[in-house]
Ligand SMILES: Cc1ncc(C[n+]2csc(CCOP(=O)(O)OP(=O)(O)O)c2C)c(N)n1
């Protein structure tokens with residue numbers, strides 16, 4: 290089934306939103322207006338968009354340390370994201386979480402996470418809830434190739450498999466965990482083989498082709514909605530920038546490799562396709578870019594103008610005051 | 615004397631111990647280039663992101679004749695290996711009736727003030743102090759970390775070294791030649807006669823700054839760094855409190871069941887010291903909340919100089 294043109298344009302706009310958001314967040318971090326750390330998602334935009342565009346608002350999604358793209362694709366408000374990164378009271382977590390810990394439970398985003406692989410068990414629990422509720426809701430979790438070496442990865446795949454939980458494990462294989470290549474870290478060099486060992490069906494897809502990602506995710510999401518069990522998707526991709534926006538950890542990946550992957554820009558690739566198939570004109574794409582840049586500016590303005598938390602706000606939210614209703 | 619950074623002193627300690635003893639091996643998920651270059655990939659091993667496996671492997675190798683050094687990076691990642699640290703490493707010598715020794719040095723960074731939110735800012739040494747079988751050091755100067763790490767490598771037991779993230783660039787005097795420092799020996803960092811401050815890890819530097827200010831106001835503050843929390847050199851601290859009669863403990867970690875509580879209890883439960891107290895001792899600790907990301911909240915929950923000064927003024931009372 291072809292993807293309709295309006296959806297393609299929406300995907301383009303969202304990928305560009307992620308790109309511009311990350312460029313701006315990195316710039317503001319390096320310029321000193323943003324505290325903490327920013328792990329850039331640039332280069333991997335097609336995966337978050339292609340997967341999340343197949344999720345419903347009520348599906349639950351768990352993200353990781355490189356989470357901005359996942360959140361934007363699932364529908365998070367970039368103004369409140371930016372405000373969180375700026376440590377402002379209007380941010381998603383009132384300034385308590387920062388870049389690595391943004392969540393929006395109202396649209397099924399159960400949170401980014403600073404601990405590698407820690408999202409997998411949590412997403413497995415979200416899938417257990419979907420299973421217990423009945424219905425056709427599902428859960429999805431994003432994680433990197435590096436996460437596949439943690440015990441939590443193995444335990445979650447196994448648990449989801451024996452309980453036949455409606456969860457999609459989305460592995461973004463950008464080939465490195467910081468500077469460690471996955472071929473070194475993974476015995477046998479294959480992530481899919483590992484997932485198959487837990488009896489999960491697996492598909493490996495080009496993570497820089499948003500149409501391929503979208504089509505694979507569409508099929509897998511439809512299958513998972515029937516609650517027949519988990520599915521594992523591996524997307525091959527690459528991060529363009531160092532592990533995080535800071536020079537604290539040198540980027541030891543080969544220069545030529547980085548340059549080669551930048552040529553496989555997922556956004557340019559979609560743009561080319563849109564132009565070739567007559568879905569959009571160059572002028573229309575430029576207009577989208579302008580509109581996106583405008584929204585990013587607006588998000589930064591919102592963040593900058595928002596008040597900082599009061600120091601004593603630190604004491605709130607240690608325990609929930611919501612009743613169990 | 616030459617001055618080097620805390621990070622440099624750490625590296626020197628490991629380099630010297632690696633040269634001294636071929637049984638020393640290193641595991642971490644990002645390799646220290648200087649160690650890798652000099653000692654090769656067999657001894658300086660790159661691990662996958664699999665903390666429980668490599669901490670457990672460190673234990674197994676140590677019990678089989680090697681000496682393991684593991685750099686877990688941030689203490690938050692150490693929690694992934696909690697079973698290996700608490701159920702295994704800490705108890706293994708004891709449960710097996712002392713048949714074997716397990717020389718493992720685990721290094722973890724701690725501390726807030728880096729705007730990295732709750733997971734990455736924790737200072738959890740008190741959790742480990744609660745587990746008999748582990749030795750725990752919290753060096754705060756380049757000199758101390760070099761000497762203590764070298765001793766830790768030579769210790770036949772598991773030692774955890776907690777290193778505050780903000781200390782890495784700190785410069786301090788370190789002699790050229792070989793030296794070691796014993797575990798379980800507190801260091802009087804500044805002599806004084808009116809108040810004793812015990813300050814842990816990075817808080818030492820804040821306490822010293824406050825001591826300097828108070829001096830100008832006519833209050834003489836003695837500052838002690840325990841340097842090692844297990845074993846804890848309580849006698850040096852008691853001697854000081856017996857002399858000053860006034861006592862403040864400063865710790866960035868949460869107050870509840872913290873290292874500061876332990877130190878305070880051990881000092882005040884000594885009847886002789888208790889009788890000599892001239893005022894109620896105080897703790898200056900992190901608040902009992904996870905560390906928040908945004909700087910105004912983060913600053914609010916961790917101790918700083920103003921909070922230390924206020925506590926000193928309180929224990930000194932009308933004298934200040
Ligand atoms: C349990 C744990 N160990 C180590 C780290 C430090 N760390 C943060 S991200 C990262 C690399 C993760 O690699 P991968 O899963 O491939 O994700 P990527 O960064 O490539 O997106 C590491 C080692 C951590 N956050 N959590």
Ligand SMILES: [Mg+2]
Pocket residue numbers: 433434435461462463464465466467
């Ligand atoms: Mg990776």
